[in-house]
Amino acid sequence: MDVGMVVAICVLALFTFVYLTVFFLVFSLEKKSYLSGNEDGEVREEIHKDYKKYLRKKKENEDFVSYSLKKNRSKKQRGIVYSGIVWIFCIFCAGVIAFSAHLKSNNDQFYFGDTTFLVVQTGSMSSKNDRNDYLVGYDNQIQTNSLIGIETITEEDMKLYDIYAFKMDDSVIVHRLIGIETDNGVTTYTFRGDANTGSLSGEMNLPFSDIIGRYNGFKSQILGNAFVYLQSGIGVISLACAAIILLGYDAFRGGSLNSYEARYNYLSYNAYKIYLDYENYTYLKKQVRCHNKNNELSIYSKVITLLEKNGYPEMSHGVVVSISDNKNKVEVLLNEVETPTVVEYKSDEIYVC
Numbered sequence: 001m002d003v004g005m006v007v008a009i010c011v012l013a014l015f016t017f018v019y020l021t022v023f024f025l026v027f028s029l030e031k032k033s034y035l036s037g038n039e040d041g042e043v044r045e046e047i048h049k050d051y052k053k054y055l056r057k058k059k060e061n062e063d064f065v066s067y068s069l070k071k072n073r074s075k076k077q078r079g080i081v082y083s084g085i086v087w088i089f090c091i092f093c094a095g096v097i098a099f100s101a102h103l104k105s106n107n108d109q110f111y112f113g114d115t116t117f118l119v120v121q122t123g124s125m126s127s128k129n130d131r132n133d134y135l136v137g138y139d140n141q142i143q144t145n146s147l148i149g150i151e152t153i154t155e156e157d158m159k160l161y162d163i164y165a166f167k168m169d170d171s172v173i174v175h176r177l178i179g180i181e182t183d184n185g186v187t188t189y190t191f192r193g194d195a196n197t198g199s200l201s202g203e204m205n206l207p208f209s210d211i212i213g214r215y216n217g218f219k220s221q222i223l224g225n226a227f228v229y230l231q232s233g234i235g236v237i238s239l240a241c242a243a244i245i246l247l248g249y250d251a252f253r254g255g256s257l258n259s260y261e262a263r264y265n266y267l268s269y270n271a272y273k274i275y276l277d278y279e280n281y282t283y284l285k286k287q288v289r290c291h292n293k294n295n296e297l298s299i300y301s302k303v304i305t306l307l308e309k310n311g312y313p314e315m316s317h318g319v320v321v322s323i324s325d326n327k328n329k330v331e332v333l334l335n336e337v338e339t340p341t342v343v344e345y346k347s348d349e350i351y352v353c
Contacts, residue, residue: 008234016241020248027252034259043263072261086246093239100231116150116213119224120174124193131197134161141194145225149218155208163215168202175203
């Protein structure tokens with residue numbers, strides 16, 4: 001392993017470590033902030049938005065609790081989809097790494113049916129050499145790092161000036177057939193790269209048994225470059241680092257979202273509820289418009305009572321959540337209320353803001 005490769009591996013490892021550390025710190029602080037109540041303002045704002053949607057879309061016999069649970073389930077489903085995409089990408093990365101290892105052990109070739117695919121990694125077929133006058137009319141040169149298809153043939157299919165893949169020592173070479181000779185019933189074949197001035201000793205007078213197949217016209221330099229990169233050590237390590245970063249992000253993000261949901265549930269189902277007994281249900285049924293302390297206009301189905309005698313602020317910013325089946329209780333959201341309570345009041349204390 002050369003120095004450049006070692007440096008590249010160290011840089012990628014450091015890059016991955018930094019990203020994971022940032023994700024861990026950001027989402028850990030966010031999680032702690034939600035659980036400690038420091039972000040309650042943001043959570044309450046989300047509850048108010050959800051409640052407005054609930055009033056517009058609510059169905060018969062569906063209270064705000066059921067609506068918000070349904071919304072949270074929808075969020076979880078989106079999170080599951082995201083996690084699924086991350087895992088699919090990681091499985092893809094693992095498959096690519098395994099495929100790369102397979103290519104290296106198989107002379108950089110892979111097979112699909114009767115076709116062999118390989119990458120031409122030299123420039124010997126990328127241009128015409130002026131000395132090779134037999135190339136007139138042959139313009140099917142192959143650029144460096146192109147992925148090409150090689151079809152299986154019989155010896156009777158061998159044709160002069162077609163391009164073939166053949167074995168030379170421990171390598172696979174893709175060159176053009178320039179000579180066919182038969183001596184004592186034995187036919188041999190000589191090849192040369194279009195950009196070369198002559199044939200190498202290892203590509204002269206080869207038997208048919210050394211020939212893998214004939215170039216079928218398929219080539220893609222984009223796919224070839226991708227294969228070359230993924231077969232390199234840097235490519236494999238890059239994919240592994242990307243998979244690790246995405247898995248870390250998904251795990252840390254999930255913890256933060258769970259904390260947010262827990263705080264949301266606590267504020268909307270527990271510390272954010274107050275129950276008011278009332279008698280005159282028909283009077284409270286009317287839709288009214290109310291302004292809160294910040295003069296933000298909200299449309300709620302409801303009624304409000306004076307709670308000053310109980311130590312609560314005037315409910316000019318309260319909103320009704322739901323009315324129970326027996327019609328003797330109404331749930332109201334209050335900005336300042338931190339503990340659940342049941343407040344009794346007289347009918348003459350009810351007013352519409």
